[in-house]
Amino acid sequence: MKIVIAEKPSVARELAKVFGATGKKDGYIEGKGYSFTWAFGHLLQLAPPQEYGFIGWRRQHLPMLPAKFKLAIRKIKTKDGLVEDPGVRKQLDIIKKLFDESTEIIVATDAGREGELIFRYIYYFLKCKKPFKRLWISSQTDEAIKEGFRNLKPGTDYDTLFNSAHCRSESDWLVGMNATQALSISAGARSVLSLGRVQTPTLAMICSRYIETKNFVPQLYYQLGIQLDKDGQLFKAVSTVNFNVKEEAQVLFDKIEDVGSGFPNGGKILDVEAKPRKEPPPLLHDLSSLQQEANKRKGYTADQTLNLLQNLYESKLVSYPRTGSRYIGDDVFAGVPQLITQLTTHPDFGKQAEFLMTVPLNKRSVNAKKVTDHHAILPTGEVPYQLSADKQAVYDMVVGRMLEAFHQECVKEVTKITIESGSLFIANGTVIRSAGWRSVLNDKEEDKKDEDNPSLPKVKKGEMLPIVEKALLEKQTKPKPLYNEASLLKALETSGKEIEDEELRYAMKDSGLGTPATRAAIIETLITRDYIMREKRNLVPTFKGLAVYDVVKDQKIAQAELTGSWEKRLEEIRSGASVADFKAEISEYTKSITHELLAAGAGLAEKLVPKKEDPAVV
DNA sequence: GCAAGGTC
Numbered sequence: 001m002k003i004v005i006a007e008k009p010s011v012a013r014e015l016a017k018v019f020g021a022t023g024k025k026d027g028y029i030e031g032k033g034y035s036f037t038w039a040f041g042h043l044l045q046l047a048p049p050q051e052y053g054f055i056g057w058r059r060q061h062l063p064m065l066p067a068k069f070k071l072a073i074r075k076i077k078t079k080d081g082l083v084e085d086p087g088v089r090k091q092l093d094i095i096k097k098l099f100d101e102s103t104e105i106i107v108a109t110d111a112g113r114e115g116e117l118i119f120r121y122i123y124y125f126l127k128c129k130k131p132f133k134r135l136w137i138s139s140q141t142d143e144a145i146k147e148g149f150r151n152l153k154p155g156t157d158y159d160t161l162f163n164s165a166h167c168r169s170e171s172d173w174l175v176g177m178n179a180t181q182a183l184s185i186s187a188g189a190r191s192v193l194s195l196g197r198v199q200t201p202t203l204a205m206i207c208s209r210y211i212e213t214k215n216f217v218p219q220l221y222y223q224l225g226i227q228l229d230k231d232g233q234l235f236k237a238v239s240t241v242n243f244n245v246k247e248e249a250q251v252l253f254d255k256i257e258d259v260g261s262g263f264p265n266g267g268k269i270l271d272v273e274a275k276p277r278k279e280p281p282p283l284l285h286d287l288s289s290l291q292q293e294a295n296k297r298k299g300y301t302a303d304q305t306l307n308l309l310q311n312l313y314e315s316k317l318v319s320y321p322r323t324g325s326r327y328i329g330d331d332v333f334a335g336v337p338q339l340i341t342q343l344t345t346h347p348d349f350g351k352q353a354e355f356l357m358t359v360p361l362n363k364r365s366v367n368a369k370k371v372t373d374h375h376a377i378l379p380t381g382e383v384p385y386q387l388s389a390d391k392q393a394v395y396d397m398v399v400g401r402m403l404e405a406f407h408q409e410c411v412k413e414v415t416k417i418t419i420e421s422g423s424l425f426i427a428n429g430t431v432i433r434s435a436g437w438r439s440v441l442n443d444k445e446e447d448k449k450d451e452d453n454p455s456l457p458k459v460k461k462g463e464m465l466p467i468v469e470k471a472l473l474e475k476q477t478k479p480k481p482l483y484n485e486a487s488l489l490k491a492l493e494t495s496g497k498e499i500e501d502e503e504l505r506y507a508m509k510d511s512g513l514g515t516p517a518t519r520a521a522i523i524e525t526l527i528t529r530d531y532i533m534r535e536k537r538n539l540v541p542t543f544k545g546l547a548v549y550d551v552v553k554d555q556k557i558a559q560a561e562l563t564g565s566w567e568k569r570l571e572e573i574r575s576g577a578s579v580a581d582f583k584a585e586i587s588e589y590t591k592s593i594t595h596e597l598l599a600a601g602a603g604l605a606e607k608l609v610p611k612k613e614d615p616a617v618v
Numbered sequence: 619g620c621a622a623g624g625t626c
Contacts, residue, residue, distance in 0.1 A: 008625060041624030048620075057619070074624095082619095087626070114623060169623075176621030184620080196621045314626080322625080518623060525621095 003102040004036045004135070005095065007109040007118055010313075010320070011140070012038040015108060018145045027094035035098050039109070043088050044121040046173045047072040049181075059185050063178045063594040065587060069170055071125045096126050105132035106152060110373040113574075116158050117165035134158050138371055141331040164573040167582055171566065172197055174590045179557055182594045183548070186601025187608065193548055193601075194529055197562055198514045202522055203531050204558040205496050206483050207541045207549035216479035222249035226256060226425055227469040228267050230457035234468065237419050237427035242475075249472055255422025258467040265464035267425075271418040272461055277430075279410040281437035283326035284365040284376035285401045287516040288489050290321075293397055295486040299537055300390070302485050302520035308394045309377075316382050318398050320374045322517040328375040329368035336361065336406060339381050343399060352403050352440050361406040362437075378402055400441055407437035415456045421467060429456030482538040485523065492519055495560035511564050547607040551600050557593055 006012035012029065013036075016022070021031025028037035047070035054061040073089055075082040099105060105128070109115035123132070132155040137148035179195040187193055224239035243249035257266025285293070287306070294305040309321035328336075340361075343353035365376060379399050387395060411434040417427040430452060432438065459465065483491070491498070493512045514522050523539070526532045531545035541549065552558045569582050 039624085040626050042622095043624090045623085046621085085626095110624090118624065165623095169621095172622045174621090178620095180620040189619095192619050194620055198622065310626080515623075517625080521622085 001098075001102050002034050002104045002106060003098045004034055004106045004108050005119060005122070006036065006038045007115055008040060009038045011108065011110075012036040014140055015145060018142050027091055028098060035102075037095055037098055038091075039095075039118055039122060040088065040091065042114075042118055042121070043074055043092055044071040044125050045074055046070070046169060049177055057181050057185055057189060059598065062182055062185075062598065063174075063590050064181075065174065065590065069173070071121055092122070092126070095122060096128075099123075099126060099128045099130060102130055105130050105155075106135055106149075107132050107155065107158075108135040111136045111138055112373055113161060113165040113168065113570075115373070116161045117169060120162045120165070131155065138373065139329050139331060139368070139375070141329075143331065160574050160576055163579050164570040167573055167579060167586075168566070168570055170583075171586045174586055175557065175593065178590050178594045179597055182597035183551070183601045183604070186598045186604070188605035190605070190608065191544075192529065193544075193604075194525070195548075195552065195557055195597075197557070197566070198518070199522055199525055200552060200558050201496070201513055201560040201562070202488075202492065203526055203541070203545055204549055204553060205491060205560075206488070206526075206532055206539055207546055208553070209480060209483055210541050210546075213479045213482055218476040218478070219244075221475050221477065222246055223473040223475060224249060224253055224256065224423070224425070225471045225473050226258065226267065226419070226421065226467050228419065228427075228465045229468045230459055230465055233457040235417075235427055235429070235453045235456055237417065237425035238473075240424045240426055246472075246474075252423045253470065253472045256467060256470045257421050258470045260470075263467070265466050266421050267465045267467045268420045269417060269459050269461055269463040269465065270420050270424070271416075272459060273416045273418075275414050276433070277412045277414050279412065279436075279438075280364055281362055281404050281407050281409060282401065284328065284378065284405045285398060286323050286326045286376055287321055288324070288493055288519065289326065290377060290394070290397060290401075291520065292486040292489050293401075294394055295484065295489075295537070297397070298390070298393055300394075301523070301534075302489055303524050304390075305394060306520045308391050312391060312395055312398075315384075316380055317384050317395060319376075319378045319380060321377055323374035323377060324516045325371050325374060326376045327365055327367045327370040328378065329371050330366060331368075332375055332378070333361075333363070333366045335381070336378075336402070339379055339402065340406070342381060342383075343403070346399070348396070349399060349403055349440065352407070356403060356406060359408065362408060363406075365405045404437040404440045407440060408434070410434065410436040410438045417456060417459060419465075427453060427456060429453040431455050482540060484537045484539060488523065488539055489519055492522075495564065511567060513560055513563055544608060547604055550607075551597075551604055555593065555596065556589070 004015055006015060016029040016036040019032050019034055021029050021034055021036060023030035028035050049064050051070055052066045054064050073084045076085045107119045109119045133152040134155050134157065135148045136153055137144050176196040183193045183195055222243040226237050227234055228237065257263035291302045291305045294300040309318065312318045313321050340353050340356050344350050346353065377398055379402065384395060410432065413431045413433050415429045419425040492514055495511060495513050530542055531548060532539050532541050556562050573579055573582060
């Protein structure tokens with residue numbers, strides 16, 4: 001009997017289906033000489049400090065550096081505190097029984113670092129010695145699965161991948177557990193002050209943005225605005241220069257030859273420029289982009305959206321949600337026309353679905369090379385029935401995005417008119433010539449400036465037009481907006497670096513903070529710790545968050561770059577570099593950060609008592 | 619009491 005173990009039930013079911021195995025048992029599926037079983041993500045975790053004898057939080061325990069780490073069954077929180085998850089225990093027992101009966105194990109956890117770790121932790125925890133092979137596939141289609149099983153790899157080929165995963169796991173424990181205890185103890189141990197490779201840089205981003213915003217001093221500046229009339233159609237133009245000094249603006253303002261000052265045709269058209277601009281459709285959604293859209297449209301938190309999606313996934317309405325890919329392969333694309341056909345009866349999208357059936361589909365989101373463990377989020381084709389309003393809303397975002405992604409580009413005409421009247425003025429206008437993908441949701445554009453005209457009249461160079469109104473506008477520079485869930489998720493993808501270019505952002509996916517599957521949890525952790533809170537739609541630091549930030553802001557643990565440098569080393573380990581060297585470095589770093597925090601937290605105790613002043617001055 | 623990672 002061969003045992004196939006997948007990362008999650010849905011994958012095991014898919015594999016069993018391809019083999020024609022139909023014997024549904026408790027915790028596995030049997031048939032054709034195979035048993036297909038599964039984990040539920042990580043079933044095992046590194047044991048907590050008390051299992052190495054570090055009972056209670058004590059200064060003399062620090063730094064805690066276990067010679068050998070232990071594994072423990074995943075715990076859940078109940079009213080009696082942390083207890084072993086009974087479902088996990090049960091599944092582990094099933095896996096153990098199957099491993100014991102097996103002649104060979106086939107590892108079918110997700111093809112990546114954590115997938116490898118999920119299996120190896122189970123294998124070593126159960127003290128299993130059976131030989132194992134690795135299924136390594138990047139698409140879940142029948143053909144890809146069959147091909148993968150014909151090409152099983154020796155299990156030992158992935159030893160270095162396991163090494164890198166193992167180092168990631170232990171390093172996070174060492175730095176997180178020690179730093180957390182060190183800071184909490186030195187601050188007087190009145191509450192948990194958690195720190196970690198991901199959560200602390202995230203907190204730092206929120207705090208530094210908050211402080212920057214609070215300390216922002218708006219600068220006044222002046223602009224001149226005019227309104228012109230072309231055969232009854234009015235349009236606006238603003239001065240090409242901004243003025244810091246009001247008097248300078250006033251001088252030019254007085255020179256504007258408007259109708260009110262006795263000039264019937266005082267605006268001279270110097271130049272007219274009209275250029276077409278093409279906008280490709282957006283890529284399909286991955287988890288993060290969908291969480292951002294749901295937050296912008298509906299105000300859902302990242303965590304709420306993830307839960308709604310998980311629910312839709314369990315009802316088989318959408319594909320696997322915790323994906324970091326915004327692409328699909330050609331095999332999946334082959335099923336897209338059918339998905340679109342099914343939407344012709346949809347109340348909002350029916351017309352666009354019908355249109356798409358008549359034109360070639362845009363293939364921007366089709367790229368097998370950019371699909372990793374899971375492809376972009378798509379509807380499955382199952383017909384939803386009586387969804388709750390919030391589930392329907394998320395489902396519609398998945399469906400709507402699919403229609404957009406395969407739609408045609410949007411073509412606009414961008415017009416710029418230069419006008420002279422004492423000084424120079426510019427009128428901008430954008431007209432959509434062919435809406436393309438934008439006709440699916442009919443959204444207004446985000447980056448529309450208020451000086452933009454909805455449409456501009458046809459004017460000719462040299463023409464003289466009446467200026468019916470003029471104004472000296474007083475404006476203020478604005479601070480960067482506070483983070484909300486959408487902008488924070490976006491920032492986490494690129495470790496806080498601001499990169500607008502979609503392709504470039506995508507290239508940085510592997511060096512982000514956290515992973516698609518964990519980012520919602522990071523935000524919730526910071527809230528649970530009372531480090532940040534939601535204020536309307538913004539995420540703002542609390543007193544406590546700012547106080548902790550103040551202590552750690554210059555430390556390595558608060559820098560997003562820490563993840564980047566670890567990732568680089570972990571990748572080297574995956575290619576065969578020394579594990580011992582990395583462990584020694586982490587051990588040294590753990591010692592130094594623990595030492596520093598034990599000292600630095602001393603001044604924190606009194607700060608944690610809220611005072612009436614503005615928290616930003618801490 | 620604590621990390622980050624995965625998923626029901």
